[in-house]
Amino acid sequence: MTPTVLIVGSGPTGATYARRLLEQLPRVSVLMVEAGPVVSTPPGMNVKNITDPGEQAVARLASQGRAGESGVSGIPGGVVVEGTITARQGTHLVGRAADGSPGMPAAALATCVGGQGAHWTCATPRPMGSERIGFLDEAEWEQHVGAAEELLHVTTTAFGDSPQATAILDAVRAELAPDGITVRPLPVAADPREDGSLRWSGTDVVLAPVLEDPRFTLRSETLAVRLVRDGDRVTGAVLRDLRTGAEEQVRADAVVVAADAIRTPQLLWASGVRPAALGRYLTEHPLLFGVVALREGAVPPREDTVTPVDPIRAVVSVPFDEERHPFHAQLMFTPVCPVPLPDDSPYRDNPAGYVGMGWGVRKWPRPEDRLTFEDEHPDENGLPGVRIAYEVTEREEAEFHRAREVQARVAGALGAFVEGMPKVMPPGSSLHYMGTVRMGPVDDGTSVCDTESRVWGVPGLVLAGNGLIPTANSCNPTLTSVSLAIRGAAALAADLQPALVAGKE
């Protein structure tokens, strides 16, 4: 019999499983279900590539879920800052604060084919030093990260020819290099176009090659409501067509849940899979964000015309360094201000342009930072309602203090902060939620998965996504999660191989 794999969620990590399984197993059938609709062509394409602003807005709106229906979640309002932080169109808020906790007011997800990968900024720095998952073999890890970079079309030379990029890089380097702090172009997942702009990678770059494969089926607007079990083993799932409400049970030899760091544990909870660490150790990247109006002459004048839908023209990274710079900083140059300015602001229409700069700091995993699920207060889909207990502690505050000093120096080297900047963004703003289904080397109650992403004690169930990441880190998580998916897919292919061989007999 041909083995069947059900993948829940069509973001970059679910897509990686589909791609790798289909590449590695000649006989396999893969069904991918996605709660949201197709919002771009090809499916999963980064909506930043849609040049018509109206069409882009429609695609973003269509990714914002069915939140309004119940008021459980909603579309983030306020400032739209493309490039570094939330609150973003294309996402919808999720989770209410647990009693007595500030929660994560800006926690937001995307519900569409491609997941958040249809909306992401594409920053793909590698995890460094202690950011790396220490219990995974380093040589193997390097291979997986390299493969992930290939899969996502990562480039380290984005905007390399742009004189503005060089000027910003040089200015930041001159400020920080004397302290031994590295400054370099930000690795991003994108393909350069001839006109110097970038085609940003979406989930499409991973998914496109399998879309026409007869062994692969993608069902959009289809919600996995519950995993089905036979004893401990997961044997399939109940799926709901969100257009008709019809439910059906599908059988699978393995189920990969790649439904983001919040809805993956939600689905496990709803299915009665409730290991002690489920939903706990929630982390993100507490974020210090600022916009600097560049001083005159800081960058050479541009010759190109601004593309209003994608104004980014240079990207710079100040990577993590345990001793000297235990943060990840991301700087993006744009000729148009990424935040609204007061009418009387001296920084309006700044001729030299602006740099948006985010310093992400580490959040140390604590079991009490956690999601809880309430069967009695379901969400808009009838799945258990999500509550979030989360606090920034003195440890993270101390990191902010240090980050603020570095950021102020960099800002001073380039120009001046616009009004109200810099500011610590509300928890959840990073959109990088981690730890809720964390990976661990042993089943000691502090992890949900083994090192191959298999849920401890639940055969047939594999997880994917940022929720697996167990470390305190500050680098953007997608490269790590896709690397883990590459690793997990190889293990799953090996697990399925005996079934495949048996099927051939």
Ligand SMILES: Cc1cc2nc3c(=O)[nH]c(=O)nc-3n(C[C@H](O)[C@H](O)[C@H](O)COP(=O)(O)OP(=O)(O)OC[C@H]3O[C@@H](n4cnc5c(N)ncnc54)[C@H](O)[C@@H]3O)c2cc1C
């Ligand atoms: C605006 C923005 C900017 C970002 N910038 C960066 C960046 O620069 N660098 C970086 O590394 N990361 C960035 N991220 C985060 C990045 O997009 C995510 O890390 C990545 O998409 C995670 O991939 P995933 O496959 O695990 O989950 P997702 O992409 O979140 O996909 C999960 C999918 O599962 C679906 N789903 C959930 N529950 C169910 C269910 N029960 N049944 C069926 N389907 C379900 C969801 O609808 C969703 O489409 C950004 C995100 C956003 C929104």
